[in-house]
Amino acid sequence: MKPLVSIVISNYEYGHYLPALFNSLASQTLGLMQVEVIVADDGSSDGSADTARTLGAALGFSRFKVIALKHRGKPGPVRNAGLSIARGRYLLCLDPDDAIEPGFLSRTVAALDNCPEASLAYTDYFEATGDGGRVVSLPDFDAKLLQTQNPLTLATLMRREVFERSRGFSDQTAYEDWDFWVQAAENGFKGIRVPLPLFRYNHHGSNFSWKARLVDGRAKAQIVLDNKYFFDxxxxxxxxxxxxxxxxxxxxxxxxxxxxxxxxxxxxxxxxxxxxxxxxxxxxxx
Missing domain, CATH: 1.10.287 (Helix Hairpins)
Incomplete structure (x- = not known):
C-alpha cells in the first residue's frame, strides 16, 4: 500500500540535528504507518547517514530509506533526488534542523483532504533563536504575493502533482524554495493556511537560507528570469x-x-x- 505522506529530509553535515527532528516525527498524531521518510544525504562526512538509519529503524514508518548522493553543495538537487522516488499522495520537504509539532501532519493532510481546490497546505511557525524566539503568523495564500516575497516555508505539504509538474527545486538560485512555490503558482496551484504555529524553524548562522542573503539580489533576479512569464x-x-x-x-x-x-x-x-x-x-x- 502506498503511503499517505512522503517526507524528504535533505541533509549535509547536520547529523547532530537529526535526533530532534526524528523525535518530532515520532510524536505525530498521524499514524507513522501512513508515512514514508526518505533521507537524502549530500555526501556528508559526519556520520549523518548512519545516524539517520539508526533513528529511522526505531520508528514504524511505512517505508524508510537513506540515499547517499555525491556532494552537490546545494539543497535543491538533493531534495529532487528524494522526491523523485517518493511514493506518497502528499509530499513534504524538511531540513534536519527543522521540527514539526504533533498535529502538523494530521492538520495539513486534513486541510488538503477538505479543500480539493488547494494543493499546498502550510502553517504558521515558531522561529527559534538563541535567546528565545517568536511566533510568525503567515498570510492567507495569494499567488500575487509570490511576485514580491516568499510567504511560504519549506515545510509546506503538497499534492504530488505539484512536484510532478515542476522543474523541481532549482540549483540556479539560493532562494530555491521561493522559486519552487513560484513554479507552483504559475502552474495554477493554490494554497491553504492552517492558522496554528505547527512548524519550528531553528534560526542560526549556518542556515543555508541565512547565507543566501549574501547573494540576495542575484538570487531574486534568477527567480524572475527562470519564471519570467509570472512577473511584470x-x-x-x-x-x-x-x-x-x-x-x-x-x-x-x-x-x-x-x-x-x-x-x-x-x-x-x-x-x-x-x-x-x-x-x-x-x-x-x-
Missing amino acids: PEVVGWARALVRSEAWAVPFRRGLIPRGADVLALREMASRVLDRESTRRKAANA
Missing part, C-alpha cells in the same frame, strides 16, 4: 540588468522582488541623475 515585464528587465551589473539596477530590500511600478520609478530616478550629470559636464566644458 519591467521586473524581468530589472532582473536582466542586475545580472549584467548595470549601475541603475539595485537589488532593492533583502527578500523583496520589486513591483513593475518600483522598477519604473527607479529607472526614472536614474535617468534624472544621468541628465543632471550630463548637464554638469556640459557646463564644466563650456
